[in-house]
Amino acid sequence: MTDRLHSGLDRRSVLGSLGLGGAMAAVGTPTIVLAQAEAPPMPREDDGTLPKPREDTLPPASSGAAAEAVEAVRDAILRISREVWATPELSLAEVKSHRIHLRELEAAGFTTKSRGTSGIPTAFISEWSQGSGGPIIGYLPEYDALPGLGNAAEPRQTPGATGAEVGHGCGHNMLGAGCTGGALALKRLMQADGTPGTIRVYGCAAEETEGAKVYMARDGLFEDLDAAIAWHSAPFAGAGNVRLAAFNQIQVRFHGRTGHAGSAPWEGRSALKAAEMFGVGIQMMREHILPTSRMHYIYQAAGVAPNIVPDFAQVWIVARDADREKLGALSKWIGEVAEAAAMATQTRAEFEIFFGSHDLLPNEPLARHLYRHMLAVPIEFTDDEQAFARACQREMGVPEAGMSTRPLPFIEDVSAGASSDLGDVSYQVPTGVFAWPTIPLGIGLHTWPVTACGGMSIGDKGSLATARILAACGHDLMTDAGLRKAAREDFRARRGDAPFVSPLPKDRTAPLGLDPHFIKTGDDELFADITVGTPG
Structure with missing residues (x-):
């Protein structure tokens, strides 16, 4: 496809406007930017009249x-x-x-x-x-x-x-x-x-x-x-x-060993260092991934005090690609980077794809x-x-x-x-x-x-x-x-004819971010009329 659509609008401008809500603030829907304020002028016949509608x-x-x-x-x-x-x-x-x-x-x-x-x-x-x-x-x-x-x-x-x-x-x-x-x-x-x-x-x-x-x-x-x-x-x-694009939401959790960062840092194994190395590994991937691939992440947990070796760190990363097959290969590589970061820092990595879509x-x-x-x-x-x-x-x-x-x-x-x-x-x-x-x-x-x-x-x-x-x-x-x-x-x-396969893990029965109030026994007055189930 050319970089210019037949309408005269810049392809980048149109693509940036087609998030349809994206999947979310959390997943980074692209910003809408229009290069032109309006669609181009309507084409006219030689006599100046508008053409007959198709x-x-x-x-x-x-x-x-x-x-x-x-x-x-x-x-x-x-x-x-x-x-x-x-x-x-x-x-x-x-x-x-x-x-x-x-x-x-x-x-x-x-x-x-x-x-x-x-x-x-x-x-x-x-x-x-x-x-x-x-x-x-x-x-x-x-x-x-x-x-x-x-x-x-x-x-x-x-x-x-x-x-x-x-x-x-x-x-x-x-x-x-x-x-x-x-x-x-x-x-x-x-x-x-x-x-x-x-x-x-x-x-x-x-x-x-x-x-x-x-x-x-x-x-x-x-x-x-x-x-x-x-x-x-x-x-x-x-x-x-x-x-x-298809996408996966992934949590990577690193578990290390705490220690006094000043007196005896050798006793600790920093989960934060593992998370940082994981981030560096993601950057090293970028030159070699497909043009359709996307990876973006944040650090959700990175320690509690600088004089305590962090024994836990957590990264939330979103991966996208053109389809589930390409995304599967990208996600597998991301998991390997997480394992490598854990090995290099003598920590332990947990890699969980907790949500995704086609x-x-x-x-x-x-x-x-x-x-x-x-x-x-x-x-x-x-x-x-x-x-x-x-x-x-x-x-x-x-x-x-x-x-x-x-x-x-x-x-x-x-x-x-x-x-x-x-x-x-x-x-x-x-x-x-x-x-x-x-x-x-x-x-x-x-x-x-x-x-x-x-x-x-x-x-x-x-x-x-x-x-x-x-x-x-x-x-x-x-x-x-x-x-x-x-x-x-x-x-x-x-x-095509391939069977539909949900991107959700088989053991994922409820969203990771579900408020605990919703899974009480029903005694909570605010949610008393809400039941969980599927159509009978």
């Missing part, structure tokens, strides 16, 4: 009906987005947030099939069905927030009502509202024309850390879907054949269909909203270009270095995902302006517009066997 870019007939259905559930969609924004909760602790989604789903006639799904206390599955048989379409709302990104709905860095410790700096309040709102609107569309089928909403907790989708996929909970669809916040509207498989029929629906939805912002966006850009020191109002051209085959737990879904079922502008141009995900915009009218518009796109596409999937067949054929061609 058939595959014309808006499907369901778009107008979906707009009416979304308007009918508008209040519910905005309640979800605004309430989740106002009560931000970190991954694996989204107690209030998941209840907000379930409240609106149950009020609309959906049945809660599972809570605490696949061992994740704040995950759930909710369903609504009509008629006998029919397709099953899945929606994938997320609702966890990020540390340090709490902000008021103001165009400056200032704490919100709950302070600055936690905030929706990846837009999951809007993402969740759009996905659940799309399901609510699709129900109305199906009731209006008697379409048989099942709408299934997966409460995708903890996307920023140890995503519930991976645990659900291991339990086979997506396998009976005809398709799964979702969206993510971005500085522009876009869809295409975008592939994200690469994201694109699905061209779904991406192109979502793109058609995107083109049918106006991207409009008021003067006040554009001024808000420019003020955020001014505070962040980027060009004051405001909000994007034109979608990108359809994105052809692109591979990005970011990752998402959506990858495991895409290996079990045809999966479509798109981006929608809720962030000022030139602003990255995982920053305070994302939180700020998500708490005001820019965020409201994003939730409503994406619900319309998702509802319309969902209805088309329910009623168009040809679309479902094309999506399935594309899925099989990309996926």
Whole structure:
């Protein structure tokens, strides 16, 4: 692929914008940077008129009906987005947030099939069905927030009502509202024309850390879907054949022997020295790994006092590559470096891959269909909203270009270095995902302006517009066997026939970072109504 896309946008700029939430602050979703403030000018005929639209870019007939259905559930969609924004909760602790989604789903006639799904206390599955048989379409709302990104709905860095410790700096309040709102609107569309089928909403907790989708996929909970669809916040509207990387989250623990660092250092064996040598070994790898490989790490424990030889040190490292096979080889090498560092320092190493995901498989029929629906939805912002966006850009020191109002051209085959737990879904079922502008141009995900915009009218518009796109596409999937067949054929061609193998260790029954409160006996009042299990 050339370094320049046909749209005129810099390839690096587009790749940096396709994290789809990545897998997380913890895993380092890349910053969004746009080299251009807008998509390039539309091409024109020799006489100056716009060219006639291609058939595959014309808006499907369901778009107008979906707009009416979304308007009918508008209040519910905005309640979800605004309430989740106002009560931000970190991954694996989204107690209030998941209840907000379930409240609106149950009020609309959906049945809660599972809570605490696949061992994740704040995950759930909710369903609504009509008629006998029919397709099953899945929606994938997320609702966890990020540390340090709490902000008021103001165009400056200032704490919100709950302070600055936690905030929706990846837009999951809007993402969740759009996905659940799309399901609510699709129900109305199906009731209006008697379409048989099942709408299934997966409460995708903890996307920023140890995503519930991976645990659900291991339990086979997506396998009976005809398709799964979702969206993510971005500085522009876009869809295409975008592939994200597979990743592993790894903890390396070194155990040594303590000693007095001044009086008798020879009696000790420093776990910190082992961790430092491990870091040097990772740097020595970098020249020789594949261009698709990524490695980034932090020291989580490195001793308690300089005059005590550290007997324990811990490193958290994330490894990524284009697919699970390449990632397996990279992870094996990292493990060998850990063992070598332990041998060199006469310490002991523990190497644990505690979480991971597949690469994201694109699905061209779904991406192109979502793109058609995107083109049918106006991207409009008021003067006040554009001024808000420019003020955020001014505070962040980027060009004051405001909000994007034109979608990108359809994105052809692109591979990005970011990752998402959506990858495991895409290996079990045809999966479509798109981006929608809720962030000022030139602003990255995982920053305070994302939180700020998500708490005001820019965020409201994003939730409503994406619900319309998702509802319309969902209805088309329910009623168009040809679309479902094309999506399935594309899925099989990309996926191949190899059996699905979860990247989770077989003995990993719950996330490493799960708060101990969740695994009490049930006497804890705060979590008394949360159960852990899978659908019966």
